[in-house]
Amino acid sequence: MKKTKDNQVELIDVFVGLAQATRCCRQDTAFCGGVTFHQFVILDAVAKNKELKISDLHSLLAVEKSTTTRLLNPLLAKGLLNKAKSISDSRAFVLKLTKNGRETHHRVQTCLEDFFSKVAGNLPAGQQEIILQAVQTFISAIKNASGTFNCCS
Amino acid sequence: MKKTKDNQVELIDVFVGLAQATRCCRQDTAFCGGVTFHQFVILDAVAKNKELKISDLHSLLAVEKSTTTRLLNPLLAKGLLNKAKSISDSRAFVLKLTKNGRETHHRVQTCLEDFFSKVAGNLPAGQQEIILQAVQTFISAIKNASGTFNCCS
DNA sequence: AAAATATAGTTGCATAATACAACTATTATG
DNA sequence: CATAATAGTTGTATTATGCAACTATATTTT
Numbered sequence: 306m307k308k309t310k311d312n313q314v315e316l317i318d319v320f321v322g323l324a325q326a327t328r329c330c331r332q333d334t335a336f337c338g339g340v341t342f343h344q345f346v347i348l349d350a351v352a353k354n355k356e357l358k359i360s361d362l363h364s365l366l367a368v369e370k371s372t373t374t375r376l377l378n379p380l381l382a383k384g385l386l387n388k389a390k391s392i393s394d395s396r397a398f399v400l401k402l403t404k405n406g407r408e409t410h411h412r413v414q415t416c417l418e419d420f421f422s423k424v425a426g427n428l429p430a431g432q433q434e435i436i437l438q439a440v441q442t443f444i445s446a447i448k449n450a451s452g453t454f455n456c457c458s
Numbered sequence: 459m460k461k462t463k464d465n466q467v468e469l470i471d472v473f474v475g476l477a478q479a480t481r482c483c484r485q486d487t488a489f490c491g492g493v494t495f496h497q498f499v500i501l502d503a504v505a506k507n508k509e510l511k512i513s514d515l516h517s518l519l520a521v522e523k524s525t526t527t528r529l530l531n532p533l534l535a536k537g538l539l540n541k542a543k544s545i546s547d548s549r550a551f552v553l554k555l556t557k558n559g560r561e562t563h564h565r566v567q568t569c570l571e572d573f574f575s576k577v578a579g580n581l582p583a584g585q586q587e588i589i590l591q592a593v594q595t596f597i598s599a600i601k602n603a604s605g606t607f608n609c610c611s
Numbered sequence: 612a613a614a615a616t617a618t619a620g621t622t623g624c625a626t627a628a629t630a631c632a633a634c635t636a637t638t639a640t641g
Numbered sequence: 642c643a644t645a646a647t648a649g650t651t652g653t654a655t656t657a658t659g660c661a662a663c664t665a666t667a668t669t670t671t
Contacts, residue, residue, distance in 0.1 A: 315590055316574040321499055323480055325520040326600040346474055360648060367478040369630055374650060396637045396648040420603060421469040427599035439592030440472055446580035447479040450573060513619060522659050527621060549619040549666045
């Protein structure tokens with residue numbers, strides 16, 4: 306029982322800490338170069354995948370499909386992305402970076418490098434990999450727990 | 459250069475993973491027992507601290523003070539918390555749990571124990587502590603990086 | 612002590628994110 | 642072919658959020 310209690314106490318602190326730390330990725334705040342975190346995630350996904358469909362973004366962003374539509378809108382309006390009907394499935398749309406979008410993506414990526422270098426530099430030397438792997442393991446644990454439990458639904 | 463690039467690639471994935479995993483703590487979604495994550499954090503902070511002032515919550519929640527006011531409102535309206543002028547500083551208010559608030563806090567805590575047990579159970583046996591410490595280290599690294607860099611402001 | 616400054620908290624305002632439900636169009640399955 | 646499933650959009654309502662302006666009180670400076 307003590308053990309469980311301890312786990313809980315630590316875990317709530319970890320969750321609070323995560324909420325505090327990830328505030329820098331908050332949606333409405335410009336992350337880098339006038340682009341929000343979600344917007345960069347979208348640009349980056351499109352940059353890394355040819356033929357990325359809108360439906361691929363739902364799980365990446367972990368939002369409802371209507372939210373994906375609305376997160377996409379400003380990027381389309383700013384002319385950073387193009388939407389074209391998929392040839393293999395005419396319900397779907399394929400996303401591409403425009404020239405402007407490629408430039409923006411590159412610019413923001415450079416900006417992020419600075420931030421990520423700082424984060425990495427704040428980790429104990431020689432332990433970066435171990436720590437990042439531990440964080441990934443923790444992320445998986447949360448996802449699996451949410452899956453079966455749907456996070457206290 | 460390669461190293462930096464690798465760090466960035468991994469870090470963006472970690473940040474995306476965090477955004478996905480912490481979606482279960484999203485503000486507007488009931489976390490446990492009809493209470494959102496932030497609401498639980500508030501209840502928990504009040505439960506653990508006598509004489510907790512509203513201003514103590516700003517940093518805990520990592521939000522602007524006006525947002526604290528507004529996150530508090532539903533809890534006050536539901537009669538889970540009491541607000542009383544501090545005797546030591548009559549600008550400030552001290553928060554207390556009501557009877558109802560104590561019951562709710564206890565109920566939600568029990569609900570969270572289930573979730574946290576599942577999370578802990580998904581971590582490799584014998585490595586829970588190490589992993590949680592690594593996550594805490596990572597959180598600190600982000601916070602420090604945001605501090606000097608204010609997250610790409 | 613008076614004046615200037617800082618802090619605690621609230622409210623007006625505007626905006627972003629978000630989900631759910633209902634809808635259209637298309638594809639897949641019985 | 643009929644039914645069900647999927648891709649995506651839009652209407653609607655709610656929550657979260659920050660900034661700026663404001664009141665009231667406390668602290669610091671002169």
